[in-house]
Amino acid sequence: MSYALLRQIRRTALLSQQIRTESTMTNLTQEAILFRPPFTQWGKVIREAEKIVGYPTSFMNLRWLLSDEFANLAMHLRKVVDTNHPIIKTAKSVIYNEHNNLQPWGLVILLLSKAVTPSITDIKTSQITENQRILAELTEMIRTGHYVHRGLLNISLSERATVADTTMFANKIAILIGDYLLVTANGMLARLKNQDLSYLISTALRDISEGEFFGERDSQNMPLPGKPISKLLDNFHINSDTLPLDVTDTLGSPIREWTLRTLYSGGSLFGRGCQGAVLLGGRGLEEQEIAYLFGCHLSLAWQAANELQRITSDTKESYSLVSAPVLFALYDNPDLYDIIEKGKENITNIDLEDFKLDILRTDAVERTRLLYTENANKAKAYAEMFGDNEPVDTIKRLINTI
Template identity: 30%
Template sequence: MTSTTSLFSPVEADLRLLSENLKQLVGNRHPILSAAAEHLFGAGGKRLRPAIVLLISRATMLEQDITSRHRRLAEITEMIHTASLVHDDVVDESSVRRGVPTVHSLFGNRIAVLAGDFLFAQSSWYLANLDNLEVVKLLSEVIMDLAAGEIQQGLNRFDASLSIEAYLQKSYYKTASLIANSAKAAGVLSDVSSEMAQNLYYYGRHLGLAFQIVDDILDFTGSTDVLGKPSLSDLSSGNLTAPTLFALKEKPFLEVLIDREFSQEGDLEQALQLINEAKGIERARELATQNACIAVEYLADLPASESRQALVNMADYVLSRLY
């Protein structure tokens, strides 16, 4: 299994600088917000999204060093992602994230919502200061998509008629949009051709979908220690993901359990058994693999470099989380 340490080696120094800058960017305007930010940015996330931005920046700027705008884009990407996690945790009533207490469990819902709002607002301000209208449009769309995905997920709870297409659309909004649009934005800042910029977008889109599908599989197969949150939390809260949706086609009784919201003793365990029997997890794994392979195809026109190879290996890393 590829470790993130070896995967990110071309941008290791860039990521160290990013971690230092993130805490400074939030500043000391309010002690509670600063404490919340310190807690978030020190919670040991993988930094996958800013790493992709930095790797694309380096892969498209082979003759010269990346600019301060590339670095700021990576920081903005992580701020937007972190803000969305704070709000998600409030909505999902999660007490743990990445193995540490969530912001709302430490500071209360009100502060958590405001801390998320503050990070969104601050990322928007830094975004505007990049002075690149196309990049502003790309990342502003992400913030809208994140909200749309969360709303869609809330409206579709325990909806057994949800299609795989609708699930993938929600997964795009919630996860892939940020990776896709920030990948394209990195290319735009490097002045790549419009065709190359679009290829970078599709790389991010398919990699992001693969990442989300793998995350959804891990909700069934991972331990609480690995996930940093309780397993089966998606299923029990009515968030129906790829393994369940595939299984529903073969196991009609699963719909009965979903319709009664797993309210009877043993319902959740029975649902898991039906999903396993129907090979729902296996089919979801195939869907993740398909998207990861498509992502790599969109890197074909990038010149060979250590950073390009890391972007290719990223697809293997995303899938390797399953094993």
């Protein structure tokens, strides 16, 4: 029954891929939530890495896909498969996407766990390894749950009487699926019975929540960039302090705003996942901080590479208005902010293809490349602090493959 359900879900996702999404809103994503780097050459490296950790991370979420609770939700999801609601695109990305569902987050956490956990096989070490695997899995689940929650259409009270019932129904399904994943992840975290780890993951959940209220947004809750300021400020300082992220003087300063937005939309969660793996491995506070910084800078590097590909692609691939190339372009040519003003009610009022041409006329692409290089190099430097071993070498290969 479970196998049949999985096949049914995959068929549903494939069918949705054939549906014309006439609504522009479905194609305009919010901040790319670091779901996965868009690079096909990762396949071989990831398969080799999975052999090292001894766990097929490509199917890390298979258990919740085959659960009875999710089966119920999936049956309801079928009712809206012929609509252009964003939840369909989200489901397709999660369950059956063009990169065979290769998800590097959990894999990197497991590789880092392997690097810091003693190789001696005994009952205690086996329990540590099992807990680290659960941490990697619940981190992926939290990220996916948050991503699903973003697949909503905001409908004002005055419009609810005129929209199709299926749209409201799809919103409810998106909320339920996201809630199910988050509740399941929190249950897994509680069962680990580690107060320090629970505290770390809780700070990441706080950051994700606060990110939803940062900066201006249009009527569909799509983020809008801050108005560029005249003076370029220093880069955003990242540390493992569990206090709320500092939002002072960030809007309008491209690197500071972009870094904060990326940390809010998943970078902090990935950093805490890496930090938690080292904590479970019995390492001290100094190494835990190194792990957090490694995770944050790796997520920043992935994000920069993702956004760079989107803005330089010859296809009509959507891109976020708060991506690094856009923020750099606005700073280089503040007059472009007049275009952003047109989209403050709804970003669909902006012609993204024309705006992309304006962005490419600035130095935004080159500055985004430098942003990627800087964060990738920092991530590799922090990874090397965990020794010269096969897991660390594989992490560096993953970074170099981008």
